[in-house]
Amino acid sequence: MASINDILQPEELQSIVNLELMAKQTVEGAITGQHRSPHKGFSVEFAQHREYVQGDEIRRVDWKVFAKTDRYYVREYEEETNLRAMLLLDASGSMGYKGENGITKLQHAIKLSACLAHIIMKQSDSIGLMTFDTKIRSHIPPRSSTRHLRILYEEMLKTRPGGETDVSKVFHDIVPRIDKRGMVFILSDCFTDVKSLLASVAHFRHASHEVVIFHVMDRDEVEFPFDAWTRFENLERIAEFQMVDPASFRAAYLDNFAKFTEALKLGCQRHRVELVPMYTHEPLTDSLARFLRMRQGVV
Secondary structure, three states, X not given: OOOHHHOOOHHHHHHOOOOOOOOOOOOOOOOOOOOOOOOOOXXXXXXXXXXXXXXXXXXXXOHHHHHHHOOOEEEEEHHHOOOEEEEEEEOOHHHHOEOOXXXXXXXXXXXXXXXXXXXXXXXXXXXXXXXXXXOEEEEEEEEOOHHHHHHHHHHHHHOOOOOOOOHHHHHHHHHHHOOOOOEEEEEEOXXXXXXXXXXXXXXHHHOOOEEEEEEEEOHHHHHOOOOOOEEEEOOOOOOOEEEEOHHHXXXXXXXXXXXXXXXXXXXXXXXXXXXXXXXOOOOHHHHHHHHHHHHOOOO
């Protein structure tokens, strides 16, 4: 079964060892004080065993396991995880774009997903994954076991760019499937109608989820460096392409892109959604560490 080493390089994994994620708003499932919770007590749904550590309540020791192994283990329950988080991974065709740096936006987003899953699970929180294009392609509900983490990595590794996407419809379909408030991480290039995107993101906010959008972009999309005649393909409709002189519409493209990003930024601010630009040519773990430090108020 897959491990994080199949996705991240050793130096990337080492660079996230000391990172942690804190929820900014009330979440369901918190018990240890790391994240705020609207509930008291815990569920009786068993999740996994873990070794006893000093400070654990003796009443939670599983004595049947002790009798068999002569070692102390405590029982953990699903609702005891401090945070329930869901990764929404855009697997539409446009995420397959790759510039000169040699990594697609989807590959970058998968690496980011693996980092977030590793950090969240290390905190004994729970994490799930949905992939989507025009519809939900896979859905793995949040859990907090080591085996579950490997299942997530397996799904990430087999995810490939698909076809078109209808973010607005897909997100409205996703909201009812996330039955407990928590954090929602959207990893996408957000290439869709901004107004529709923001309306669907607002649906998550109305359901009391904390939302973070990782806006994954390639440098080519931001700077439009093309100067010779270039073949431009529609990655969501493979048969569509056109040979054009980039100089003839470079200024118009950059103007439209600036308006797009500004509208996305202002809309996210209005809906109290955190927008985090992520560029495929920048070291992923540096960008992630910067984001997590800012959430903690550390510059």
